[in-house]
Amino acid sequence: MTAAGDVVVRLTGITKSFLGVPVLRGVDLELRAGEVHALMGENGAGKSTLLKVLAGVHRPDSGRVEVDGEPVVFATPRDAQAAGIAIIHQEFTLLEHRTVAENVYLGREPVRRGQVDRRKMEADTKGLLDWLGEEGIDPAETVTRLSVAQKQVVEIVKALSTDARVLAMDEPTAALADHEVELLYDLVDRLRARDIAILYVSHRMREVFDLSKRITVLKDGAFVTTALTAELTSDQLVRHMVGRSLDALYPDRATPGELGDVRLALRGAGNARVRGITFELRAGEIVGVAGLQGSGRSAIARAIWGVEPFTTGTLEVDGVTRRITDPRAAVRLGIGYVTEDRKGEGLALRQSIRDNALLVRRAALTGGPGRRKSDLGELLKSVAVVARGEHQEVRYLSGGNQQKVVLAKWLAVGPRVLVVDEPTRGIDVGAKQAVHRLLRELARSGVAILMISSELPELIGMSDRILVVHEGAIAGELPAGAGEEAVMGLATGHGRGEVA
Amino acid sequence: MNAPTTWRPRLADGTAPVLAVLAVLLVALAFAGPAYAEPAGYLALLKRAAPLVLLAIGQYFVIVSGGFDLSVGSLVTAEVVIAARLIEGDDANTVWVIALLLGFGLLVGLVNGLVTTKLLVPSFIVTLGMLLILDGAVFLWTGGAPRGALSPSFRVFGRGGVDLPVLGLLPWSVVILLAVLVAAVLFMRGGTGRTLVAVGDNEDAVRLAGGRVDRLKVLAFALSGLLAALAAILLGGFAGVSAQVGQGLEFRAITAVVLGGVLLGGGRGSVVAAAAGALTLESLFSLLNLLGVAGALESAVQGVIIIAAVAYASLGVTARLKSRAARTPEPARP
Numbered sequence: 145m146t147a148a149g150d151v152v153v154r155l156t157g158i159t160k161s162f163l164g165v166p167v168l169r170g171v172d173l174e175l176r177a178g179e180v181h182a183l184m185g186e187n188g189a190g191k192s193t194l195l196k197v198l199a200g201v202h203r204p205d206s207g208r209v210e211v212d213g214e215p216v217v218f219a220t221p222r223d224a225q226a227a228g229i230a231i232i233h234q235e236f237t238l239l240e241h242r243t244v245a246e247n248v249y250l251g252r253e254p255v256r257r258g259q260v261d262r263r264k265m266e267a268d269t270k271g272l273l274d275w276l277g278e279e280g281i282d283p284a285e286t287v288t289r290l291s292v293a294q295k296q297v298v299e300i301v302k303a304l305s306t307d308a309r310v311l312a313m314d315e316p317t318a319a320l321a322d323h324e325v326e327l328l329y330d331l332v333d334r335l336r337a338r339d340i341a342i343l344y345v346s347h348r349m350r351e352v353f354d355l356s357k358r359i360t361v362l363k364d365g366a367f368v369t370t371a372l373t374a375e376l377t378s379d380q381l382v383r384h385m386v387g388r389s390l391d392a393l394y395p396d397r398a399t400p401g402e403l404g405d406v407r408l409a410l411r412g413a414g415n416a417r418v419r420g421i422t423f424e425l426r427a428g429e430i431v432g433v434a435g436l437q438g439s440g441r442s443a444i445a446r447a448i449w450g451v452e453p454f455t456t457g458t459l460e461v462d463g464v465t466r467r468i469t470d471p472r473a474a475v476r477l478g479i480g481y482v483t484e485d486r487k488g489e490g491l492a493l494r495q496s497i498r499d500n501a502l503l504v505r506r507a508a509l510t511g512g513p514g515r516r517k518s519d520l521g522e523l524l525k526s527v528a529v530v531a532r533g534e535h536q537e538v539r540y541l542s543g544g545n546q547q548k549v550v551l552a553k554w555l556a557v558g559p560r561v562l563v564v565d566e567p568t569r570g571i572d573v574g575a576k577q578a579v580h581r582l583l584r585e586l587a588r589s590g591v592a593i594l595m596i597s598s599e600l601p602e603l604i605g606m607s608d609r610i611l612v613v614h615e616g617a618i619a620g621e622l623p624a625g626a627g628e629e630a631v632m633g634l635a636t637g638h639g640r641g642e643v644a
Numbered sequence: 645m646n647a648p649t650t651w652r653p654r655l656a657d658g659t660a661p662v663l664a665v666l667a668v669l670l671v672a673l674a675f676a677g678p679a680y681a682e683p684a685g686y687l688a689l690l691k692r693a694a695p696l697v698l699l700a701i702g703q704y705f706v707i708v709s710g711g712f713d714l715s716v717g718s719l720v721t722a723e724v725v726i727a728a729r730l731i732e733g734d735d736a737n738t739v740w741v742i743a744l745l746l747g748f749g750l751l752v753g754l755v756n757g758l759v760t761t762k763l764l765v766p767s768f769i770v771t772l773g774m775l776l777i778l779d780g781a782v783f784l785w786t787g788g789a790p791r792g793a794l795s796p797s798f799r800v801f802g803r804g805g806v807d808l809p810v811l812g813l814l815p816w817s818v819v820i821l822l823a824v825l826v827a828a829v830l831f832m833r834g835g836t837g838r839t840l841v842a843v844g845d846n847e848d849a850v851r852l853a854g855g856r857v858d859r860l861k862v863l864a865f866a867l868s869g870l871l872a873a874l875a876a877i878l879l880g881g882f883a884g885v886s887a888q889v890g891q892g893l894e895f896r897a898i899t900a901v902v903l904g905g906v907l908l909g910g911g912r913g914s915v916v917a918a919a920a921g922a923l924t925l926e927s928l929f930s931l932l933n934l935l936g937v938a939g940a941l942e943s944a945v946q947g948v949i950i951i952a953a954v955a956y957a958s959l960g961v962t963a964r965l966k967s968r969a970a971r972t973p974e975p976a977r978p
Contacts (some may be wrong), residue, residue, distance in 0.1 A: 449852070451852070471851060471852050471853070471854050472854040472855070472856065474854070475853070475854030476854070481852065483852060488846075488848060488849075489846075489848045489849055489852050490849060490852075491846065491849055492841075492842040492845035492846040492849050492850070492911065493845065493846065494845045494907075494911045494912050495838075495841065495842050495845055495911070499838050499841070499842060500842075502835070502838070503839070503842060503849070503850065503853045503855075504853040504854055505835070506835030506836070506838060506839050506855075507835075507839045507842070507850050507853045507854055507855025507856075508853060508854025508855060509854075553853065
């Protein structure tokens with residue numbers, strides 16, 4: 145058995161290219177037993193590729209992988225598993241209608257006299273749950289009945305049941321509510337105490353600083369640094385990740401003269417998820433909405449959008465009280481909504497760029513004025529979509545280009561209010577800047593923009609003011625350029641500036 | 645858009661293979677049978693194929709929007725039986741009965757669509773239920789042997805034609821077929837048609853874009869029902885009255901659509917290809933017939949075709965994805 149602090153896995157000089165595009169360029173990483181190692185970097189920095197190299201999904205083009213000091217080659221994910229490496233993916237891979245124990249031993253059920261040995265399976269699962277200090281979960285319970293946090297525990301137990309000594313967690317808090325994040329912290333502590341080496345991939349500064357001993361930063365596929373967390377400040381970390389100062393990254397904010405009439409006003413609006421939401425959104429401004437996952441920040445957007453409408457309070461568009469009960473009503477009032485789930489809700493992936501860009505126009509505004517072909521070309525040019533032609537199916541586009549098509553879809557109908565939820569999730573740095581610029585240009589042309597983002601630097605860099613949502617209500621409003629600490633303070637309910 | 649987009653005729657994804665197969669079959673027919681030595685033979689083929697092509701176009705609307713319509717075969721039978729019973733051989737009844745038949749087809753389609761969208765029953769089950777209901781109703785009503793007769797003026801649509809100066813006698817069924825096909829193509833090129841395909845691809849995205857997803861799906865079923873009624877009018881005239889006239893046509897139409905490269909589950913495929921699929925199927929059966937293959941083998945052949953076409957599509961998509969990923973420009977071009 146390895147002792148705490150020993151290097152379990154060492155990656156040296158890992159490179160990997162896809163179709164000639166380098167994704168990893170000489171990355172080093174050391175994972176030690178009983179230690180949490182954070183992996184940070186912007187979207188597209190190469191984190192998930194590195195994770196896949198570790199998991200045996202991708203074979204590196206060059207570089208060494210060592211386990212316990214011995215060089216190894218993972219030809220398949222099974223090899224990595226055999227070496228004690230387990231990955232917890234962002235999306236759960238559990239079968240909802242089977243029991244905890246059945247999930248843990250999926251595909252390798254213990255067999256006795258030709259039958260699945262249910263008793264042994266449940267006993268072994270119980271043993272692992274107890275070892276982790278999770279006595280509250282019954283191995284015979286159906287997974288559907290578990291909370292999200294409990295499901296995550298089951299994922300981890302599933303990984304540990306293969307005798308994993310290295311656990312890589314990809315954005316483990318992405319699906320968790322606030323109080324569940326605390327439970328995950330406890331769980332990570334217990335894993336650490338049991339000498340598991342943990343690779344923690346996350347965008348969230350606070351978690352990384354709370355949990356990790358060391359941080360490795362990647363940028364554009366290159367290794368930037370590995371440092372002890374205690375010796376880093378969040379500013380330094382951001383600079384490592386971004387590689388330049390934040391100010392240059394974002395377009396100029398709106399000047400007071402650029403603000404126009406109130407386009408959208410909510411007064412005491414609420415539904416099952418949010419309550420007492422009151423704010424005004426003016427033409428020409430970008431208002432940021434911050435909040436933790438599950439705080440209700442997206443629920444506000446979806447309520448404005450009529451997916452889960454407000455049931456109390458009032459909503460005014462251009463000074464007129466409206467009831468928006470479905471997306472169609474919202475579109476017809478000139479409200480656009482860029483969903484956070486680009487592939488699931490934003491695009492019809494098998495349709496062409498053209499058909500997607502015209503989707504809202506055709507679906508919601510039947511009988512409206514027709515847009516000529518040349519106009520569509522102009523539109524796609526203005527959002528700078530890079531593609532072979534407008535008949536290319538959008539699923540062949542990169543995430544950034546897909547997001548530009550989503551934006552084009554709304555621009556095609558000339559919205560007066562645009563609600564954008566996680567506008568740059570999963571897209572590369574260049575496309576991200578293009579989207580930022582585009583949003584600012586839109587604001588400048590008189591569109592009122594409400595921007596939800598879980599990436600604090602983006603939110604702070606883009607917003608003319610920031611609304612912070614906590615437990616379904618607006619906890620406070622911050623001016624342009626507020627610090628991350630102030631935002632996090634309000635978002636976690638600790639008041640301004642109390643939490644780093 | 646960086647690449648300049650010049651207009652050129654474009655074949656939708658998956659259209660080319662079926663057109664190639666169709667071309668080969670048409671040539672083979674000329675070698676196999678003396679009837680195909682002149683255009684009249686092909687015109688007769690087109691006439692025979694017309695009902696199936698109409699059914700395939702209707703089925704296309706439903707499949708491309710993400711559903712199935714299994715009820716069309718029974719609907720065709722029901723329509724023909726109703727027509728014979730109500731017309732009773734009297735020309736005076738032709739017009740109102742035709743109107744009634746079209747209305748009935750539309751109604752069955754509407755019911756299929758509304759049950760699918762409002763009661764949230766998968767269309768496969770709804771239309772299977774409708775198939776059984778129509779079958780049962782026809783049997784109950786006729787006691788197994790349809791009564792009445794079609795009028796000569798009714799049968800003209802399936803049998804007769806319009807005399808043209810150069811082309812000779814152009815069958816009415818071919819005229820109707822071409823009119824429907826042109827209308828279908830124009831519809832699919834328009835906003836509503838494109839949105840219908842998008843529904844089959846990702847209905848959430850369409851709903852969030854402000855689209856009326858349920859209404860579009862109901863429209864697809866209604867069109868399928870209406871075209872089934874039209875097919876029944878042609879078939880009744882062409883083949884006469886029997887309680888088996890529509891038997892198995894639903895599967896033949898689905899086979900035709902799949903052969904046309906339309907993706908089961910929706911979201912991709914062209915209506916022209918679906919129509920070409922129906923014509924291909926009919927040509928194949930004609931060829932087998934000429935070659936002396938027993939008619940009983942038709943359904944086996946159809947079974948092989950449907951599996952092979954779907955397998956080809958599934959494997960083809962994977963291969964295309966790979967080759968396209970390699971060609972897609974990722975870094976920005978100047």
